[in-house]
Amino acid sequence: xxxxxxxxxxxxxxxxxxxxxxxxxxxxxxxxxxxxxxxxxxxxxxxxxxxxxxxxxxxxxxxxxxxxxxxxxxxxxxxxxxxxxxxxxxxxxxxxxxxxxxxxxxxxxxxxxxxxxxxxxxxxxxxxxxxxxxxxxxxxxxxxxxxxxxxxxxxxxxxxxxxxxxxxxxxxxxxxxxxxxxxxxxxxxxxxxxx
DNA sequence: CACATGATCGCCT
DNA sequence: GGCGATCATGTGG
Numbered sequence: 047x048x049x050x051x052x053x054x055x056x057x058x059x060x061x062x063x064x065x066x067x068x069x070x071x072x073x074x075x076x077x078x079x080x081x082x083x084x085x086x087x088x089x090x091x092x093x094x095x096x097x098x099x100x101x102x103x104x105x106x107x108x109x110x111x112x113x114x115x116x117x118x119x120x121x122x123x124x125x126x127x128x129x130x131x132x133x134x135x136x137x138x139x140x141x142x143x144x145x146x147x148x149x150x151x152x153x154x155x156x157x158x159x160x161x162x163x164x165x166x167x168x169x170x171x172x173x174x175x176x177x178x179x180x181x182x183x184x185x186x187x188x189x190x191x192x193x194x195x196x197x198x199x200x201x202x203x204x205x206x207x208x209x210x211x212x213x214x215x216x217x218x219x220x221x222x223x224x225x226x227x228x229x230x231x232x233x234x235x236x237x238x239x240x241x
Numbered sequence: 242c243a244c245a246t247g248a249t250c251g252c253c254t
Numbered sequence: 255g256g257c258g259a260t261c262a263t264g265t266g267g
Contacts, residue, residue, distance in 0.1 A: 090248070099248070110263060115256095128254050128260030147248055167249050209248055 048073075050185050052202060060137045060144040060225050063118075064091040067135065068202060069195035074173040075188050082173045083143060084151030084163050085194055087117040088224035092134070094144040099213035102143035113181050114143035121189055122182040123170070123204045130167030131176050135184060149208075150224065182222030201227040214236075 051070065056063060073083040088237075092100040101124075102114045113122045114136060120147050124132040134145040151163040153172070163169040170176070175189075182189045204220040211217060 092248075101248080106264095108264065124242055124248085125262055127249050128247090128262075132248060134248085145248095149248085163248070206246075212247085 048190075051191045051193070053114055053119055053185065056137055056184070057134065057139055058137070059092045060093055060146060062159075062220070063137045063220065064089040064146045065192060065202060067148070068223060068225055069197050071194040072148065072151065072173070073155070073190050073192065074175060074179070076174045077178075080156050080174075081152045082156040082182075084157065084169065084173070085154055086148060086150070087152050088150030088164075088222070088225070090149055091149040091221040092145050092147060093221070094138070097144075097213075097219075098216045099210040099219075100144070105143070108184070111143065113143055114145055116181075119184050120177055121175075121182045123175055123177055125177060127167075131170040132166040133170055133175055149222070156239060161190065163225045187235075197225055197227070201225055 051194055067086050067089050070086050072086055073081060075081050083223055085141050094100055094102050095105045097103060101111050107115070110124060116136060117140045118137040120136045123131055133148045135148065136145050138144045147166060148169065149166045151169045153161060153163055157163070160206050161172050163172045179189055184191050202223055203226045205222045206218050207222045212213055218226060
């Protein structure tokens with residue numbers, strides 16, 4: 047039985063959520079009926095009004111960032127570089143516009159073998175996510191997160207975020223988190239935890 | 242309305 | 255390591 051993440055999970059400190067999301071299963075029930083999912087292996091925290099790399103820096107409010115001001119637990123999906131979508135998990139209570147970018151998955155259900163999910167754009171393509179899913183509740187029927195695998199601190203490494211060279215002071219902030227352990231060695235537990 | 246740019250990727254050298 | 259693709263979004267006039 048799938049155990050969805052409780053609403054309170056998403057209201058926590060954003061860095062905590064970014065770390066805790068590693069090992070969770072991200073599931074998209076595609077409009078065509080396929081159930082597609084993967085285990086989250088890489089994330090980045092975006093710390094809202096005080097983070098120059100965040101879309102809501104300085105409490106910027108536009109049509110695009112509107113969803114970031116909602117209570118945690120929603121999907122923030124935007125289109126970038128003319129060809130890619132990126133999925134974020136909105137965190138914190140309403141009016142604290144923070145989020146976690148999902149950067150990497152370990153394919154689990156419904157995905158063609160060999161499909162690449164090692165990048166924010168690639169994983170959105172693999173799961174069939176686009177702006178059509180922007181604003182969806184991450185505890186809903188179409189898109190949700192559930193418990194799966196737990197990684198220890200030793201298995202997680204942090205580093206500076208990618209693609210934010212314009213973000214001045216924040217360039218070096220170690221807000222990127224990824225699973226250090228080769229997932230091959232964890233495969234057994236992934237398999238047994240599945241289904 | 243016009244323009245500049247980006248939370249990326251894949252291909253090139 | 256560099257660069258082009260390709261267009262939604264934000265900003266300014």
